[in-house]
Amino acid sequence: MAKKITLLDGAVGTGLWEIAEKNGVKKVPVWIYNLEQPDFVRSLHRAYLEAGSEMILSNTFGANAPSVARASSYDPDTVVETGVRLAKEAAEGTSVPVALAAGPLSQLMEPWGDLTEEEVRDTYLRHFESGMKAGADCVMLQTFIDMEMMRVAAEAAKEFGVPVFCTLTFEKVGKTIMGNSVKDVIDCLTPIGIDGIGMNCSLGPDLAVPVIKEFAEKTSLPIVFKPNAGKPILAADGTGSASYDAEAFVRDILPALPYVDMIGGCCGSNADYIRALREAVKAYEKTN
Amino acid sequence: MELKTISENLQIGKAKIVKELCQQALDEGIPAKTILSEGLLDGMNIIGEKFKNNEIFVPEVLIAARAMNMGVAVLKPHLLEEGVKATGKVCIGTVKGDLHDIGKNLVKMMMEGKGLEVIDLGTDVAPETFVQTAIEQGCKVICCSALLTTTMGVMGEVVKAVEAAGKKGEIKVMIGGAPVTEEFRNQIGADAYTSDATSAAEKAVEFCA
Numbered sequence: 001m002a003k004k005i006t007l008l009d010g011a012v013g014t015g016l017w018e019i020a021e022k023n024g025v026k027k028v029p030v031w032i033y034n035l036e037q038p039d040f041v042r043s044l045h046r047a048y049l050e051a052g053s054e055m056i057l058s059n060t061f062g063a064n065a066p067s068v069a070r071a072s073s074y075d076p077d078t079v080v081e082t083g084v085r086l087a088k089e090a091a092e093g094t095s096v097p098v099a100l101a102a103g104p105l106s107q108l109m110e111p112w113g114d115l116t117e118e119e120v121r122d123t124y125l126r127h128f129e130s131g132m133k134a135g136a137d138c139v140m141l142q143t144f145i146d147m148e149m150m151r152v153a154a155e156a157a158k159e160f161g162v163p164v165f166c167t168l169t170f171e172k173v174g175k176t177i178m179g180n181s182v183k184d185v186i187d188c189l190t191p192i193g194i195d196g197i198g199m200n201c202s203l204g205p206d207l208a209v210p211v212i213k214e215f216a217e218k219t220s221l222p223i224v225f226k227p228n229a230g231k232p233i234l235a236a237d238g239t240g241s242a243s244y245d246a247e248a249f250v251r252d253i254l255p256a257l258p259y260v261d262m263i264g265g266c267c268g269s270n271a272d273y274i275r276a277l278r279e280a281v282k283a284y285e286k287t288n
Numbered sequence: 289m290e291l292k293t294i295s296e297n298l299q300i301g302k303a304k305i306v307k308e309l310c311q312q313a314l315d316e317g318i319p320a321k322t323i324l325s326e327g328l329l330d331g332m333n334i335i336g337e338k339f340k341n342n343e344i345f346v347p348e349v350l351i352a353a354r355a356m357n358m359g360v361a362v363l364k365p366h367l368l369e370e371g372v373k374a375t376g377k378v379c380i381g382t383v384k385g386d387l388h389d390i391g392k393n394l395v396k397m398m399m400e401g402k403g404l405e406v407i408d409l410g411t412d413v414a415p416e417t418f419v420q421t422a423i424e425q426g427c428k429v430i431c432c433s434a435l436l437t438t439t440m441g442v443m444g445e446v447v448k449a450v451e452a453a454g455k456k457g458e459i460k461v462m463i464g465g466a467p468v469t470e471e472f473r474n475q476i477g478a479d480a481y482t483s484d485a486t487s488a489a490e491k492a493v494e495f496c497a
Binding site (some may be wrong): 177 | 342344345346347348350387388389390436437438
């Protein structure tokens, strides 16, 4: 039987900044755009849908309640609900599911930091409750460095009875900065009954392939892969420029296709990358 | 006693034992300065090297740093008495708009592990706060951390604020964090970019020399 790979979307964060920059709008934490520039968010989702994404992620990655409360006077629940609603609106009329995105909290959990497991759990429950209310179809936990925090988040997500996908960010040696190996992560998260596992961000596609291969060798769970576009080249004020290369991205990602079930891009990628990736995935599926 | 024992216990995060051994070494009449350099700082040096080489990870660094701090607390009054000065003074912070402090804290630990005095300005630090602190406290180095591409631009403002205060060259600006690169350092005219906490500490020592 021919292998089917689900095409995910590209970066939401850097993608929104790209749009903000083009429109002369100040770059702020991107979840603020859900309320202040909803058209940016909708248009980014649409661009990914047009490029062929078969699942899109809500603009809610960093919109956990403590972060929202620290950086703005907005209601965190409204930020998350609106983020999911905008993605649902963009996907209306298609069968493309919307994944509620959530990232790690900005502090470490005990014993390495001050956050208790209960605090972490409460924060994620609140995030997921808002997202589910707005109609999210599944949960995508991304860019975690600590599998224990991810376990707490994934357990909370599973209470909503939807598919939960988990991706962490790895160093070149195949461990997270907290020292979790691929095997540690699989052993820790599999019992929760998650629906997919893998890596995102961290490394460009070339350096990330060995880690993804290791995942595929050690688990029968679906493998999720969302690498960075590569290291961005930035202007002096920190603004991103289109110094990425979609062709190089796709070329570097090809060796990972035998191992993955869901693939997309992280920081620096945009709809051009996903379009190029779609062609590569199609060609791969035909021959395998 | 062999000060290597202190170093070894520090490396495996045995904070209580490190504290006891530091006291024991003092009781044996070993100068606090020697205990610091051959026991505590030696241990942190090894931790720094291993972290840089991805042989150990954040948790091991955190427990080692905790052990070092316990040891330093015991030595501190004696270090003052002996007139031992820090190898240099720096201030560090995560730049304005950015609240991520895991990386910044690691750099701070590594710097303290090199015997530097580190003033921690916390997160969300305005350029003028960096410069004002450096001038008032006599810091030779300002260390700026950022995790977000939206906030790393603030590092350029810190460089400009140092220039505006007429301290260019006298106070060095070091930058680091996930999105930061050498190209970026060059663009904003900062004095150094380092890619990991250990290298940052080494560079700061160099600037303070």
